[in-house]
Amino acid sequence: MVEPRPPCPKAKVAVFISGTGTNMAALLYASRLSDAPFEIVLVASNKQEAAGLALARLEGIETFSHAHQGHSREDHDAAMEAAAKQAGAQFILLAGYMRILSEDFVRRWEGRILNIHPSLLPKYKGLDTFARAIEAGESYAGTSAHLVTQELDAGEVLAQVRVAIAPGDTPETLAARVKLAEHQLYPRAVADYVSRGSDPKHLLARLRELALALPETYERESHGSPGFRVGTEKTGKFFAHFHDGHHGSDRVAVLVKTGSMDELLHLVETQPESYLKPAYYGASGWIGVVLDRPDLDWDHVEDWLAQSWQRCAPARLTKLHDVAEMF
Template sequence: MAALLYHSRLAGSAYEIVLVAANDPHAEGLQLAKSEGAATFALSHKGMTRADHDAAMEAAAQEAEAEYIVLAGYMRILTPEFVTRWEGKMLNIHPSLLPKYPGLDTHARAIEAGDAKAGATVHLVTEELDLGQTLAQSEVAIWPGDTPEKLASRVRVAEHQLYPKALSDYVSRASNPGYLIEKVRALALALPETHERESHGQAGWRAGSAKSGKYFAYFNNQHHGSPHIAVLVKTSGLDELEGLIETQPETYFKPAFYGASGWVGVILNRPDLDWDLVSEWLARSWRVVAPKRLTKLMDAADEF
């Protein structure tokens, strides 16, 4: 928690801490947070049901207008309902290279197994203990004759460096071109007979053969002075393009050069991006240019 707090004070940090909460009112971390001017909340779980305690902790987080919950030594199993409500927005760190050694006694288990490396993993929290999506890992060498205590002290140093960076990367992913293009690439290449090919300095995807395929999407990383990171896809024409931009300017824009031909920019670097919408646009644009042998079954299905 201290590492996360002090990193949040650095110039350029992608996050700020709005609340430090604990189920132990005497936790030393609360004193540290108070001394640094951070808001705190403490509520003992003793005498409370797990659901009631989770609800109280969640209410405190919501009152502080928290967008993410970041666990740091919070040694309680959370209710499935709580975890579900914060799906994709709750992170934890574990002192092993998951999926190895979930649970307790990770350092002793790594040494006993004869591993050359131990480490730490930042992951999303799911109902399954320590099995959420891995976001980042840091390796730590296991020394000859190592002990769990010595190894733990070195892993802790790695944790303090890894967690703030992983959190910053995760909360800023919506404006990270590398993250966004990988998401678009996976969706585009999942479509039949799709090939990636660069065009005018930007990634593009074509439907059909590698030689004669036609472009159905481009990745636009703030090209031509645009503030948007976007995927460009085909509309039915200028009327639809203009209508989309007029009614949903937070989602669509008219890209330079391509806009004159009816291409629309679907903005990716915006809050609460709907990836299903992006997927639907890619599939629709693909269908416009894909060879008839690939689309005739779809066309026949549309008639029923």
């Protein structure tokens, strides 16, 4: 009997603020619910007098402030980043942080910075969103949780909430109601996003995208689980299997072909958090690349899929692939 999968460690997040920190407070108190998948390890601000810092200190959260005046954007970002790393943050949450981040900072934290924006993106990026929505005669305003990219307010939208615009609304009255929606939306969106790394459905979807991008590949069930083959329907071979807690294991992994048993055993012995020897498959050279771990590098998974595809594909495909690699 397979034991229940142990709970994943909570994701460590740093929250960047510039003012009162009401969204930070919503995140903080949500993080203290028993099933919350994240914890706040730092609240940082570009303003030493930001009221949100006092609240964070009152609640026992480490704080950091670094005034941006007199510093280049890059130097200021470096100080904020250093504090986040020192606190052990894996994600950065922007919550009323009124600074545009430098390109290098965003690149280093790609996929790990979230923001809450007061509009239904992609509408009304930037500032004065409520006045613009009212002036345009919109029926709804709202709020969006999204990933941060180098283009302002253009990252993937993770979740949204609509808020009706009432006759006679002003930007101030509308903002007050949208703020309530933000406090509900942001903690939920953050929880869902940081949990992706342990969600088998999300991991399979990402794996499927990478596997099916390889030449002449298709999906077929194998022993009750998704598998990926290369070649024709009649003679194709499996080059990857999705492994979700099977045969006594409590991990989510992708099974791929190694070059030898020596390679398999060496990887499993020296990197047990990253690799596993699957029951009933290991003797055939299959190794499990563990997917439900916080340090997962999807480029590394993509490399393993390509290597396994190369070992299982018919010669006519591998020859073409080798020629393409030369260019």
